[in-house]
Amino acid sequence: MEEKQKTAADLRREALCYQPKNGYDRLKPEEEPAMRAYCEDYKKFLDAGKTERECVDEAVRLASAAGFQPFTRGMAVNPGDKLYRVNRGKAIMLAVIGQRPLSEGVSIGAAHIDSPRLDLKQNPLYEDSELAFFKTHYYGGIRKYQWVTIPLELHGVVAMKDGSTIPVAVGAGAGDPVFTVDDLLPHLAQDQVKKTLGEAIPAESLNILVGSRPFKDDEGADRVKLAILDLLNQKYGIVEEDFISAELTAVPAFRASDVGFDRSLIGAYGHDDRVCGYACLAALLALGTPRRTAVCMLADKEEIGSEGVSGMKSAAFDTFMSDLCDSQRVPLKTCYENSFCLSADVTAAYDPNFAEAYEKRNSARINYGMGLCKYTGSRGKSGSSDASAELVAFARRVLDEAGVVWQMAELGKVDQGGGGTVAVYMAERDINTLDAGVPVLSMHAPFETVSKLDCYMTYKGMKAIYEH
Numbered sequence: 001m002e003e004k005q006k007t008a009a010d011l012r013r014e015a016l017c018y019q020p021k022n023g024y025d026r027l028k029p030e031e032e033p034a035m036r037a038y039c040e041d042y043k044k045f046l047d048a049g050k051t052e053r054e055c056v057d058e059a060v061r062l063a064s065a066a067g068f069q070p071f072t073r074g075m076a077v078n079p080g081d082k083l084y085r086v087n088r089g090k091a092i093m094l095a096v097i098g099q100r101p102l103s104e105g106v107s108i109g110a111a112h113i114d115s116p117r118l119d120l121k122q123n124p125l126y127e128d129s130e131l132a133f134f135k136t137h138y139y140g141g142i143r144k145y146q147w148v149t150i151p152l153e154l155h156g157v158v159a160m161k162d163g164s165t166i167p168v169a170v171g172a173g174a175g176d177p178v179f180t181v182d183d184l185l186p187h188l189a190q191d192q193v194k195k196t197l198g199e200a201i202p203a204e205s206l207n208i209l210v211g212s213r214p215f216k217d218d219e220g221a222d223r224v225k226l227a228i229l230d231l232l233n234q235k236y237g238i239v240e241e242d243f244i245s246a247e248l249t250a251v252p253a254f255r256a257s258d259v260g261f262d263r264s265l266i267g268a269y270g271h272d273d274r275v276c277g278y279a280c281l282a283a284l285l286a287l288g289t290p291r292r293t294a295v296c297m298l299a300d301k302e303e304i305g306s307e308g309v310s311g312m313k314s315a316a317f318d319t320f321m322s323d324l325c326d327s328q329r330v331p332l333k334t335c336y337e338n339s340f341c342l343s344a345d346v347t348a349a350y351d352p353n354f355a356e357a358y359e360k361r362n363s364a365r366i367n368y369g370m371g372l373c374k375y376t377g378s379r380g381k382s383g384s385s386d387a388s389a390e391l392v393a394f395a396r397r398v399l400d401e402a403g404v405v406w407q408m409a410e411l412g413k414v415d416q417g418g419g420g421t422v423a424v425y426m427a428e429r430d431i432n433t434l435d436a437g438v439p440v441l442s443m444h445a446p447f448e449t450v451s452k453l454d455c456y457m458t459y460k461g462m463k464a465i466y467e468h
């Protein structure tokens with residue numbers, strides 16, 4: 001075979017130019033089975049966790065199987081210990097204690113497990129024109145027009161006055177009914193089609209159809225609503241007033257599926273941010289005894305600003321960390337100032353169908369690996385923690401040494417929009433923090449798409465950060 005002689009320009013180009021390659025041109029053949037197996041496990045995690053509560057339950061199940069124990073204040077903590085603490089059923093913190101003392105800092109992978117959805121209002125059930133509906137209040141940044149005429153499942157809990165909690169999950173089980181929000185037929189949409197996408201489906205029209213059959217042998221009012229209440233009472237033992245202390249949420253009734261003839265992509269509800277949450281968790285569960293202590297934080301409420309007692313702003317994280325530090329008589333502030341956090345959250349993948357919203361040179365590409373974001377935010381980097389150059393250099397070194405396929409990512413064109421992550425709240429704690437995560441197509445849609453290669457590389461990257 002004749003080998004083409006490289007010109008002087010070829011050699012200089014190789015040496016000087018930044019020319020990222022498609023991840024499939026860099027993936028080692030022996031990594032393929034690991035990538036496939038990882039993605040199968042991730043799909044199972046998605047199907048098991050449609051809400052933050054269900055994700056926490058699943059994380060506890062997986063962690064327990066991997067030898068993790070609940071961590072309580074005052075417990076002795078030794079290298080190799082695998083510990084977790086659940087925050088109110090909605091967030092979870094896990095740690096694998098390292099060989100080095102906590103005064104040398106910890107390596108944190110922080111992601112969120114809440115996703116955009118339709119929450120039920122506290123007085124949701126009503127009847128109109130002999131159809132029964134639930135009123136909803138959407139959670140997170142949804143594009144409302146995407147949530148009509150798709151099958152929905154209902155998940156959540158009803159908390160009773162006696163202190164008991166009744167779990168609800170309808171739609172995911174075999175033979176379960178599903179629910180839906182209806183939309184106008186095109187034949188009568190003359191006026192609706194003239195409205196903007198943002199106005200065409202008002203929030204107060206996102207009402208979920210839950211039934212149509214009237215209560216039998218009755219001539220009173222609201223017979224369909226009564227029949228639904230009767231069914232709910234038989235199944236769950238609840239009455240209408242119990243909705244007041246319920247958290248019920250409608251989520252898309254899609255199972256995680258391979259997308260494409262080549263099965264290179266995964267379509268599912270909730271990739272944002274369970275795709276990074278699962279990477280942080282799975283990488284932690286796979287650790288032996290790392291040099292530094294590794295911590296995985298799966299937070300709630302990111303989609304509504306990280307507020308609340310289960311969000312990243314909550315002191316629950318600091319309490320967990322300070323309880324760990326107390327066991328080694330290390331001041332929390334010393335641990336924090338020497339720690340590193342990878343704020344693992346999804347980024348926008350370049351979408352050629354909407355090229356006008358992206359700046360191609362700086363956008364994350366599908367199959368180009370884990371996307372590092374020096375900054376997020378909007379307009380003039382507003383709302384971003386903007387990691388230092390030194391921190392990005394550190395990540396480049398750790399990821400390159402571990403053979404991770406990664407890329408730089410900026411979310412769309414400047415002034416086109418923007419977004420934030422939990423990074424700012426970690427940085428506020430005096431923890432060096434860098435954003436990174438999986439590029440997503442159709443982010444926040446009921447059915448989001450990611451690449452298997454990017455999922456696997458984010459797992460591999462997270463493991464490298466824990467193990468550095």
Ligand code: MN
Binds near residue numbers: 272302
């Ligand atoms: Mn996110």
Ligand code: MN
Binds near residue numbers: 272
């Ligand atoms: Mn989001």
